[in-house]
Amino acid sequence: MDQANILIIGGGVVGCAIARAVSGRWQDVFLVEQFPKLGMATSTRNSGVNHSGIYYPKNSLKARHCVEGNRLTYEFCKKHNVPFRHCGKLVVAADAHEVEELAALKKRGEDNGVEGLRLIGADEIRKREPHIKGVAALDVPSTGIVSAEELVHAYGRVATNQGANIVTRAQVISLEPSGETIRVGLRIGDEEDAQEETIEAKCVINAAGLYADEIAALLGNHSWRIYPVRGEYCEVRGPRSSLINNLVYLLPHADGLSLGVHFTKTLWGTFLLGPTASYVEGNGRQRNRGLRDHARSRGAAGDSPCRHGVAGAHGCAIRRGACFNARRGNTWVGLFDDDSQEFLFSGAQ
Ligand SMILES: Cc1cc2nc3c(=O)[nH]c(=O)nc-3n(C[C@H](O)[C@H](O)[C@H](O)COP(=O)(O)OP(=O)(O)OC[C@H]3O[C@@H](n4cnc5c(N)ncnc54)[C@H](O)[C@@H]3O)c2cc1C
Numbered sequence: 001m002d003q004a005n006i007l008i009i010g011g012g013v014v015g016c017a018i019a020r021a022v023s024g025r026w027q028d029v030f031l032v033e034q035f036p037k038l039g040m041a042t043s044t045r046n047s048g049v050n051h052s053g054i055y056y057p058k059n060s061l062k063a064r065h066c067v068e069g070n071r072l073t074y075e076f077c078k079k080h081n082v083p084f085r086h087c088g089k090l091v092v093a094a095d096a097h098e099v100e101e102l103a104a105l106k107k108r109g110e111d112n113g114v115e116g117l118r119l120i121g122a123d124e125i126r127k128r129e130p131h132i133k134g135v136a137a138l139d140v141p142s143t144g145i146v147s148a149e150e151l152v153h154a155y156g157r158v159a160t161n162q163g164a165n166i167v168t169r170a171q172v173i174s175l176e177p178s179g180e181t182i183r184v185g186l187r188i189g190d191e192e193d194a195q196e197e198t199i200e201a202k203c204v205i206n207a208a209g210l211y212a213d214e215i216a217a218l219l220g221n222h223s224w225r226i227y228p229v230r231g232e233y234c235e236v237r238g239p240r241s242s243l244i245n246n247l248v249y250l251l252p253h254a255d256g257l258s259l260g261v262h263f264t265k266t267l268w269g270t271f272l273l274g275p276t277a278s279y280v281e282g283n284g285r286q287r288n289r290g291l292r293d294h295a296r297s298r299g300a301a302g303d304s305p306c307r308h309g310v311a312g313a314h315g316c317a318i319r320r321g322a323c324f325n326a327r328r329g330n331t332w333v334g335l336f337d338d339d340s341q342e343f344l345f346s347g348a349q
Contacts, residue, residue: 004030007201012043015207016155023164034171039152047264048148052140054109063112080154089143089247092134116141131243175218231275244271
């Protein structure tokens with residue numbers, strides 16, 4: 001039976017970043033991932049935004065870690081050749097009613113230690129994003145875009161170089177306390193020829209993402225339950241991809257469900273519109289957690305494929321021709337007007 005000092009369950013961005021950190025200090029680190037490659041779940045099905053930390057409550061762990069993590073992520077990307085663009089983002093107020101909310105967001109960001117926040121007016125919005133119309137915007141200079149997939153693989157690569165053992169196609173099926181250790185039961189290999197093995201670990205880290213509640217339950221902790229949220233994006237390609245230069249957000253959903261539909265200029269020159277957010281309930285929950293649903297599918301807008309993932313809160317609708325519509329709560333926003341060639345953010349239905 002293999003012996004591990006530390007065994008990490010899950011090869012998403014969290015598990016791989018932990019593997020990189022702990023393998024720099026300890027030997028016999030294992031990371032086990034059920035899928036054939038690292039980062040095949042939520043960690044590579046997202047907007048790839050290096051967030052600033054403006055949204056979280058003051059003094060929360062999320063606020064502290066996000067502000068520090070923003071800086072550390074850029075440093076890591078530079079050092080390990082992970083593509084990124086430190087471009088900043090705009091959070092746009094669609095009308096005068098939203099300006100107060102924008103100011104409150106700025107205050108919260110400053111309380112969290114986010115640097116360089118500025119409120120700008122319609123003219124400066126125009127200069128930065130000629131096709132965006134809003135009455136004011138919060139300029140967040142520390143936000144940027146990273147290649148989410150390459151980030152995961154770079155963490156995995158560094159961990160391996162430091163001696164970590166990364167095992168893919170290895171699903172944790174049981175956890176059994178045994179004295180000072182935990183016996184981790186694994187199903188290794190493809191379904192047809194899978195074999196069962198056990199690793200004895202002094203420390204087990206649960207980084208199983210959407211399945212973290214099931215992993216906790218294997219050790220008898222039923223106090224956590226994940227409520228997955230499904231979202232969809234549309235990727236806008238071709239001549240219209242030049243309508244957006246960087247990152248443009250609306251104010252977040254008041255119910256806290258998500259940051260709302262936003263525009264993300266990708267590192268490959270297209271832009272993403274999305275994601276939407278809808279809870280996945282009942283039997284669909286299990287199915288929607290799976291790899292199958294992470295495949296790309298064609299969207300309604302001809303040359304604009306939609307992609308979807310599960311875990312955050314997201315989605316989008318895109319229509320051929322005159323307008324792109326994206327929804328914030330029950331209100332349609334981001335209406336693209338073909339005549340004026342601008343996103344109106346009008347809040348109109
Ligand atoms: C639509 C969307 C957009 C987002 N946009 C951003 C963004 O722009 N910026 C940002 O910072 N965050 C964003 N997020 C959040 C971010 O993607 C997640 O917080 C992050 O990916 C979580 O990483 P993870 O490693 O915890 O989970 P995952 O990526 O889900 O990794 C968990 C891994 O554990 C494995 N696993 C599970 N159970 C087992 C088992 N029993 N045995 C072995 N392996 C197992 C899974 O296969 C999976 O690979 C977004 C999320 C969504 C849904």
